[in-house]
Every structure is written in structure tokens, then in C-alpha cells.
Amino acid sequence: MKKGDHLFLVDGSGFIFRAFHAIPALNRKSDGLPVNAVSGFCNMLWKLLRDARNTDVGVTPTHLAVIFDYSSTTFRKEIYPLYKANRSAPPEDLIPQFGLIRHATRAFNLPCIETEGFEADDIIATYARQAEAVGADVTIVSSDKDLMQLLTPNVHMYDAMKDKQIGIPDVIEKWGVAPEKMIDLQAMTGDSTDNVPGIPGIGPKTAAQLLEEFGDLETLLARAGEIKQIKRRENIIANAELARVSRQLVELRTDVPLDMKLEDLVLEPQDGPKLIGFLKAMEFTTLTRRVAEVCDCDAGAIDAAVVPVEWGDAARGPDLDAGDVSTSSDTATSALSAASSSAPAASPDGKTPADLAASRANAFAGKPIDRSAYVTIRDIETLELWIAAARETGLVAFDTETTSLDPMQAELVGVSLAIQDNVLSPGSTDIRAAYIPLTHKTGVGDLLGGGHAEGQIPMKEALAALKGLLEDPSVLKVAQNLKYDYLVMKRHGVTLQSFDDTMLMSYVLDAGKGNHGMDGLSEKWLGHTPIPYKDVAGSGKSSVTFDLVDIDRATAYAAEDADVTLRLWLVLKPRLAAEGLTRIYERLERPLVPVLAHMEERGITVDRQILSRLSGELAQKAAATEDEVYELAGERFNIGSPKQLGDILFGRMGLPGGSKTKTGQWSTSAQVLEDLAAEGAPLPRKIVDWRQLTKLKSTYTDALPGYIHPQTKRVHTGYSLASTTTGRLSSSEPNLQNIPVRTAEGRKIRTAFISTPGHKLLSADYSQIELRVLAHVAEIPQLRQAFADGIDIHAMTASEMFGVPVEGMPSEVRRRAKAINFGIIYGISAFGLANQLSIERSEAGEYIKKYFERFPGIKDYMESTKAFAREHGYVETIFGRRAHYPEIKSSNPSMRAFNERAAINAPIQGSAADVIRRAMIQIEPALVAAGLSERCRMLLQVHDELIFEVEDEAVDAAMPVIVDIMENAAMPAVSMRVPLKVDARAAHNWDEAH
DNA sequence: CCCCAACCGTA
């Protein structure tokens, strides 16, 4: 090796773990063998070697080695026995992949290096220093901070998964110290994953600051007495020895004895057939094809290699054998089991949807994203070229950049597009992305700051061109959280036609398995971290709106969003078919996007004067109540502080019956205070009153006016389609699904929600929809009969349970039956029912027992639902929507019980949610058909209630249309065994309409 | 300025 040579040192061990966690375990061989880490590893190596032939890249390895850890016993354990003592065993699915990755390395014709007693990092350090000594350049392929200490002007790092170089300035930016100081910094901060102790309480910021001041660790320890902060000084002096031991642990050895000399690491030519044989054995079809193309081999003529699998654990073998994968509940196996049981049949070429889904996931997992290829479109001719290309492929991902997160306030700043590359560059399977800046301004630092930036297509011209594309039904538009872009574009005169939403796809597939935000999905499916928004626009006080972001930075961010969205679509779309969820997505999810967008756009009028008057009243009452509280307490304190309140009630005043919350605080919940009030103490009642008054004031009367839109003068809530596990919507900013109704005082808030002159608010709500769903799914004869006969369901329950006739039934008896009915829906427990009814747990247990005796079908439903959830990891609504409960088999009994209750509730709550979704989707066309669409508009949804604004003269015509649609909304998909009933009223405010 | 716990409004 000589000057000018370039040695690549691949941190194989580090890469294994990263690939394993970044790439979903969906990547399995057909026999169930997990190969996700192998897949990520092979893709990364292939990319590295491909780039190596590409002279444009400028970083061309002449030598390359892949370095692994040999075992966990190293010299560091002798220095510090606790080193890495907190490491748990590797995940089961990873164990067989360690051996496979070494095979992969050899299949790539690359040296595979490990040395007993040393970690991969030490070997890397040794080679790096040797190569540097002879004048060669070194690139360490890793992102591990433990290796950053090795960086010099000749030694670089490269994060292969993020496709990012890490240089000396990056280390300084991230850690605040130069690479050579990293050893001292890590010695101080320690490392919890490796169990390196460090100095307790010293984090990277403090450590960097101290190193800045004292230069290095030894100097710092010698002069620790000079540190001004007393605690910090004593802490460092007390832990000086710990820091020295830590330093020995983190400093990499550069004297590891090595069998392979630098010369042995020279990069040999690829052995195509050998590599293809291995890749075929792993069933990596995409990579096999690529390698065959580049190496000019006929892949079909090469047999899959025989690759021995070391399971590491004999017990692991049998249950992964083909066919028996349905007992596990992770992504991979539920996908596989769904594919084998309910997926559509294979297409003529023998590929099932599941095959396609798996190969897509495989193709994109860890596939690098090259932001430098993004284009900024600054002239109309180029834009037209892109639009033509999008029309040709019929598929385009798009994203809007705006000035606000609120689609009703947002002004368009730019638009990004991503398309598959086979048009602009024939034969390619890559993705091209571009950003079209429209209203960027010059930076604020500029003397002429705030002016329109040069090189942007005039908004009108660009919108006219884009309108043709976005409204073209023959081109599928893909976006993430499309409702946002739909609304923004609609406000700019463009109404989207033909679209898919990757967020909703993820939601349909994986509700209950985490968020469906783009960044998270990108991590999960692409192994890629998109640029965080705050990195381009800043955060907090120093943040700027997107129009002030520099256009080049904006391009990287915005084009990436479209790029990632298109990749996600390519991965998720085939999963819908593979898992039998296309109908749910297309019938229950996607059509709701324009419906909700229109509701959000319409908003509702909220009367500022009414709220202001209520606020004044509440303020007076709250102040008076506050005074009475101080009087009764004998001192002034912050009533709003549960902590202070608890201390006064249970500490100083010594009231009995206190209970503690999980953090050891006294509980001062309304329940506790009510119980105290029942004992005769006057103060708790006042607190309850005060809380109600201040809650109404702060959450409603004071907050709502702030949401009145400056132009429309109406309040536009935002609906989230993908934030519940069950399929319900949620509402925020403001939340109009929790406007008070239970108390007279609270209902006054509703009088402020009014219709425009000449109109009424019409409220239509399902009566007892969840109990009706329960009667349907559990097939309870008495419940079905009661609903068919239209009798009081809670009274019927009480009558069945306690043998009391419905006529003249005491209200307390009915109340208890009602609580039990609700409890059933919530997956009842004796504990919860006892709490709700303020009775003994044993008594509640008796009630439940009795209930199950009278309605054995309920017990059966609960047991079979739990069994289904345990078997599949999810439950289904009557329409087939899935809610996942990955923790259902938790070994923690209370966690498990919680998941069981949620799994029992989800089909009931979720089926009701699906019913009203169907109603909402059908209502707009029904109103159009009735000639009422201009006179009756749907404004709000509150889980089982829809609120419309209707012209006075159209109320009588609209009401039966709405009621009819709602009552028959389950049909024809599901024919319910109980009728659905809807009550509707119209009035000039929401209180009277409800 | 950000995060969490406690509390409470709805279905």
C-alpha cells in the first residue's frame, strides 16, 4: 500500500445491528429464515463497490476489509469486569444472521477479519493508523461515535445507511470537540450501552465545555479544584479514578496483532457467479438481478449456493419452519400468515401480492437516497418536462411547502414532485425528485431582506401547469397526509383528483403499531432519516417560515419528502393487497379525505360575544369560589396545583381516605374529592366546583375565540384520520369533540356554536350504537330483541339481572345496569366497575358473574376476541378494519390485561366508527342526488353524531335523507342483526339541536 | 423552551 491508495474499513459488527433494527423483519426467506440484516448488509456493500467503479464519486477504494467482533470477551473486561455487562443477548432473529453475513462478505470476495480478544473497533484503529503511516487515505464505513476518535485529515468516516460523510467538522459540530478529544469526552460522559461508567452527571455538553477550558482529561483531573461549580467540582474529584478507567475502555488499541497485512486487503475483482449463488440462496431477487446485469452473468444459469445456517440456539429451529409462522405477532409473520390465508391468488407469472410486497420492501430497505441528485425547477419549460414525464408514468408523488401547519392559514411556498425515472432516464428504476420554489423570499440577513427571490416560476403560471396534472384523473397523485395538501391546493384553486395517501395506507395496515408520520415510516421501511424540518427552518424563537428558507436547502428538504413518499407508496401499496386490506383502504379510508377536507374548510360559527359573556361569569364565580376555598383552608395557596392541594387536604388538614398516585403524590381527582365531600368535609366540594369553572373558562370560553379564522370568521377544527388505534377520528386545534354537554354550566358553551342567519344547525346522532354493535357481534338474543322492540336497554339489562320489573324500576338499579353495559364495552374488570359505582370489588365481581350468566354470549365474545388477538396480534371490526395489539402477550400481567380490554373494546368502538365513516362518505352524494348539496352542509363529527348547517327551508327535506343514510350505513357491506337508530333535531345553536 | 404528570372535557 502506498500514498494515493484508499483503504475502506467496514465496521461489520456495527452494521449488522443497525441494519437489523432499521430494516423490518419482513425480510425473511420463504422458509422463514430472517435475513433483514443480511439484506441491508449486502445492499450496502453492493452500493459501496458500485460507487467504487464510478470515478465521478472521487472516493475509490483500492483496498477494503470488513471487520467483525470475535466475541464479547476482550481485554476491556479485564480492565473493568462490568464492561458491556448490561448487554442482553442478541435478538433471536439476529443470531443466524451473524454467520450469514460472514458468508456474504466472502461471497463479495472481500476479506473478513476478526481477532480474538479485540473488538472490531481496535482492529479498525490498527489498520487505519498503519495505512495512514504509509501515506494512504482511509475511510471507515460506520457511524459509531466510538470510532470518531480516529478521524484525521487522512482518515474519514462514512455513514453508509444515511449516505453521509462524517468529517472532522461534523464531529466538532456534533460533540463540541475535535476527534482527538473524543477519547477524553467519552471517558467523562461514559456510555450506558457499553456500561462505561464515566463521571456521573457529566453529559456531552459539560464535558466539551470542560475540555475547552482545561485542554484534556488529565489536566482537568489535576486542576479540578479550580472548577467553580461546587457540586461539579466535588463530583469530578470523587470520580477521577472512574474517569481514568473509562478512558482506558474507550481508547482504541492500535497494536492489535493482525494476520492479514495491508497488502492482503487489496480490492479483488468481483466474482459474479459466486456472489449470485449466495444472493440466490438468500432469495434477494432485486439484488441478484442487478448484480447479474453489472457482471454480465446469466443469473438463471447459476444455482443457489448452499449456505449453512448456524442457529446459535438449537431450540430455535423447528418453529421457524415453513408453514408454522402464525403464532408470532410481529410484522413479518402476520404479513406472511395473512398472505397465506386470505390473500388473493397468485397472478399468472406466479408472483403473489405477498411476493411483490416482500420484494418491494426488500428493494427499498436501506436503499440509499442521493439528495444531491434533486433538481430545483426554476423555469416553466422544465416544469412542463416533469409534468409530461409524470403523465407518461401515470404516477407522481407530490408535496406542498407552505408557511403554516394549519392548512386553513397556509400560503403555498413551493411544490415538490417525485417520479419513477424510466421516462427521464430510460431503463432506470430509480426515482427522480424536484422542487419548484414559488414564493421564496430573500434571506432576512440580506440588506434587501424580505424581497421576492430570483429564479422562481410565477405562481400563477406554475399553478396553471400543475393544475392540469393534479386534476387529471388518469395520473395517480401520491402524498403523505394528503388531506393537508388537498386543502392547501383547494384554497389555491386546484381540486385534486385520483390520489393515494401513504399515511392512510400505513394506518390501515399497521394501526396500533406506532405513528404513521413520514419520518417514522421512512425509518421503518426505507432505513432512511429524512432531514428534520427544524434543520432547515430552525425551531422555537429562532424558527422561520418556509418562504425564508434558502432555495437550495429547501430543495433538499422538499424534494426528499416527495422522494420518500413515492418510495413508501411503492413499499406499502402491494402490502394492502397482500394483506387483504385494499377494500378497507379504498372504501373506508381514502374517500374520507375530501369529505373531511371540506368539513374543515367550512368550519362553524362560534359567537365571540356569548363566549366573552360566559367567560366573565365564570371568572366571577371562580373568584368567589376561590375565596371560599381559602377561607375554609385557612390559608392561600395555588388551588390549581394538585401537589399543594394534596398537602393541604391530607397533610395539614388531615382528612381521611387519601390515596396516592403512581408517583407517590396524594390523589386529588374529582372522584377522591367527591368521596371526601360525601364524608361531610366542605372544602373538597368547593375545589370540585372551582375546577369545573376554571376548566370551562380556560379550555373553552377563553381558548375558542383564538381559533376564529381572521378571514372566514369561523372555527376550523382539524380532523386526524390516522391517530387512533380503533378507527375513530380525532379532532384538534380546537378539539370540537369534547365540547361540554353533561352539566348545565358546561352546556352553555354549546349555545355559542350557532348557525348563520337563515340556517339551522342539524344534529343527527346514533342511539346506543356501540351496544347495538355488541348485540350484533356477540349475538345476544335479549339485547337484539330489546333493540328490535325499541325498549330501554339499560332497564332491560337491570330487569334481566336483578329480576326487577321495568315498570317502576328504581333509578339506582338502572344506573348500575347502565354502568355494567358500558363496562362490558370497555372490556370490564371488577376493579373498574367497583371504582365507577363506588362499591366493593367483590360486589362488582358478583355483578359481572351474574351478567355473564344471564348473557353467556358476551363471555364467549370476550374470550374468543382475546384468543383471536393473541393468535393474530390484532382484532378486526365487522368491516375488516384491523387494530393491532403487539403487547397482547406481554409477560407483565397488568399490561397484558390492559391490552386484552383494549382488544375487546376495539371491534365495538371501531365498528361503530366504521359505520359513521360510511355514512359520512355516502352523505355528500346523497345530498347532491336530493338537490340539497348547496343548502345542507356537513360541518362536524363527534364519534356518533354529525352536525350540519342547513337552510331553514331545507331542514325538513334534509333530515330524512341524513337519517336514512346513517341508519343504513352498514349496508350492504354488513347486514346488521339489530337496527341502527338515529335521532335528529335542528335549532339555531348546538345546545338546542343536540 | 421542552417534557411529563395530573386532571378533565367528550364519545
Place this chain on the structure above:
DNA sequence: GTACGGTTGGGGG
């Protein structure tokens, strides 16, 4: 006992 979102206090930085 289910599902949410918003406000406040309080601790940490």
C-alpha cells in the same frame, strides 16, 4: 374498564 386532546403546574435545562 375503552378511545382521544388541551390546560396547568412543576421540574429540568
